[in-house]
Amino acid sequence: MGLSCASIPFLIPNPPQHQKNEEPKAEKPGAPSADTASEGPSPAAVQPDEDDFALALGEAPSPRGSEAQEIPSVNSGGIPWGPAAEIEVPGKMIRVALGQNVYKAHFNASESVTVKSASLRDSVAFTGGCSVALKSRGRITFSRDAGGRFEATLPCTLSTIDTTDCIGYGKERFRGAIVLSGTESLLVVNLCSVEAYLRGVVPLEMGKRGREEIEALKAQAIVARTYAYHRRGQHAAEPFDVVKTVADQVYGGAGEESPACDEAVAATRDRVLVWRDSLAETYYHSTCGGRTASIDEVWGKPACDYLRSVNDTGNGGAVFCAGSPSFTWEESWKEGDLSKILRLTSAQGSPGNRFSGTLKKIRIDDRFGCGRVKKCVFTGSRDSLECGGDRVRFLLRRNGANGPILRSANFTVAKNGPRSFTVRGRGYGHGVGMCQMGALGRARAGQNAEQILAAYFPGTELRTVMVAGARER
Numbered sequence: 459m460g461l462s463c464a465s466i467p468f469l470i471p472n473p474p475q476h477q478k479n480e481e482p483k484a485e486k487p488g489a490p491s492a493d494t495a496s497e498g499p500s501p502a503a504v505q506p507d508e509d510d511f512a513l514a515l516g517e518a519p520s521p522r523g524s525e526a527q528e529i530p531s532v533n534s535g536g537i538p539w540g541p542a543a544e545i546e547v548p549g550k551m552i553r554v555a556l557g558q559n560v561y562k563a564h565f566n567a568s569e570s571v572t573v574k575s576a577s578l579r580d581s582v583a584f585t586g587g588c589s590v591a592l593k594s595r596g597r598i599t600f601s602r603d604a605g606g607r608f609e610a611t612l613p614c615t616l617s618t619i620d621t622t623d624c625i626g627y628g629k630e631r632f633r634g635a636i637v638l639s640g641t642e643s644l645l646v647v648n649l650c651s652v653e654a655y656l657r658g659v660v661p662l663e664m665g666k667r668g669r670e671e672i673e674a675l676k677a678q679a680i681v682a683r684t685y686a687y688h689r690r691g692q693h694a695a696e697p698f699d700v701v702k703t704v705a706d707q708v709y710g711g712a713g714e715e716s717p718a719c720d721e722a723v724a725a726t727r728d729r730v731l732v733w734r735d736s737l738a739e740t741y742y743h744s745t746c747g748g749r750t751a752s753i754d755e756v757w758g759k760p761a762c763d764y765l766r767s768v769n770d771t772g773n774g775g776a777v778f779c780a781g782s783p784s785f786t787w788e789e790s791w792k793e794g795d796l797s798k799i800l801r802l803t804s805a806q807g808s809p810g811n812r813f814s815g816t817l818k819k820i821r822i823d824d825r826f827g828c829g830r831v832k833k834c835v836f837t838g839s840r841d842s843l844e845c846g847g848d849r850v851r852f853l854l855r856r857n858g859a860n861g862p863i864l865r866s867a868n869f870t871v872a873k874n875g876p877r878s879f880t881v882r883g884r885g886y887g888h889g890v891g892m893c894q895m896g897a898l899g900r901a902r903a904g905q906n907a908e909q910i911l912a913a914y915f916p917g918t919e920l921r922t923v924m925v926a927g928a929r930e931r
C-alpha cells in the first residue's frame with residue numbers, strides 16, 4: 459500500500475517565510491529575503507559531489523583532490539548520528555532554474571569557464587566575463603568581455619575546471635555548472651549537487667544564525683533536502699527540478715552561504731526524512747502561533763499521519779515560536795477598501811463564489827481543532843461569501859488586492875468602528891509541518907535536530923540517500 463499522502467502534489471507553493479526576528483517578507487513568489495545579505499565566500503565545509511557532478515556532465519569521475527575535507531560524521535553538538543537505513547534516489551544532483559524566457563545573459567568567473575555544445579567540436583573557454591545572446595532559434599552567441607566571439611547551438615554547458623569554483627550570473631554566484639537550453643528563448647539552469655544547493659537555501663530560509671541555533675539549522679537542512687529530492691523525483695522529464703524562489707525554496711547561490719548553515723548542511727549530509735519507505739512531504743512555514751495545522755484542514759487534502767496538528771509548546775506550556783514577530787498581529791481595513799479587495803480576490807477563486815457589494819459583516823462560524831478558521835462568512839450589501847481553510851488568507855489580502863496575503867488563518871474579527879474592520883491573529887504561514895521559528899526556539903531550549911523533526915513530523919524517520927545502483931558499481 460502506498461502512502462495516503464505520498465502522492466499529494468505541491469499544488470500550493472510551499473511558502474516558508476525566510477525570517478529572522480524581524481517582520482517577515484511578502485508571501486509571494488519571487489520575494490527573496492532582503493535581510494540576508496551576503497557574507498561573501500565561506501569555507502568549503504561541504505565536499506562537492508565531484509563524482510556525481512562529473513557523471514552528470516558525462517565525464518569520468520575525477521580523483522578527489524588532496525585538499526578534500528572530510529565531512530563530519532557527528533553533529534556539532536557532539537551527539538553522533540546513529541546509523542540510518544538508506545533510501546534510493548535517482549541521483550544527487552539538482553537542476554535549479556535561475557532564469558526563464560531570457561534572451562541575454564552575462565556570466566563570469568575568476569577561473570576559466572569551459573563551454574560545451576554538440577555544435578562545438580572542441581570545448582571553448584572564456585576567462586573573466588562573457589555575454590550570451592540568443593541569435594536565432596536554438597543558437598546563441600558568446601561575446602567575451604576581453605574580446606572575441608563564438609557561436610554554439612543549445613543546449614550548452616558552462617563549467618569551471620575546478621568544480622569548487624563558482625560561475626557568476628547577474629549579481630549572484632553559483633556552484634556547479636550552468637546549463638543553457640531552449641529554442642525561442644533561453645532557460646538558464648544551475649546544475650549542482652543537492653548539498654551545494656542546500657548551502658544556498660538554508661541561510662535564506664532561516665536567516666543568519668549563531669551556534670546556539672545550529673540544531674534548528676540542521677532540521678531545516680534535512681527538511682529542505684527532503685523537499686529537494688522529492689521535487690527532483692517529480693520533474694524528471696522537465697528541464698529543471700525547482701525554481702529559485704519561494705515557489706519552491708529560496709536559493710541565493712554561493713554568495714548567501716554562511717559558516718553556521720554550511721556546518722548544518724555538512725553535519726546532516728545526505729539525511730532525509732522518510733515515512734513508510736517514501737520521502738516525506740516536508741512542508742514548513744514561518745510561525746505556527748502555538749499549534750501547527752493538519753494538511754487536511756488547511757488544503758482539504760487527505761489526512762496524513764505525520765502532517766497532523768501538533769502543539770508547539772514545551773513543559774509548562776511555553777510556546778516555542780512565541781519570540782516570532784508574527785506570533786500575534788493585527789490587520790485593519792476601511793470598509794470600502796476591504797470590500798474592493800474581496801471583490802477582486804474572490805474573483806480569482808472558484809466561479810460562482812464571488813463577493814459583490816459592500817462588506818457589512820465578517821462572521822466566523824466554525825474553527826478547526828488547531829484554531830484556524832474553518833468557516834468564515836463575509837456578508838455584503840448584495841450577497842455573502844463563505845470561505846475557510848488557507849484560502850481565506852488569499853481573500854483577506856493586506857494593503858490592497860495585490861498585496862501580501864493574510865499572515866495566517868488563525869484570527870478573530872473585531873468590527874473596529876462603523877466603517878472599518880480589524881482582525882487579530884496568530885502566526886505566519888499555512889501552519890503545516892515544521893514551524894521555523896518554533897524550531898529555532900526548540901534549538902535554543904536544548905533540543906537537537908532529531909527531536910525537532912520528531913515534534914513536527916511525528917512518526918517519520920531519518921534515512922540516508924543512496925543513488926540507485928551505486929552499490930553494484
Ligand SMILES: [Zn+2]
Nearest residue numbers: 746779893896
Ligand atoms: Zn510554532
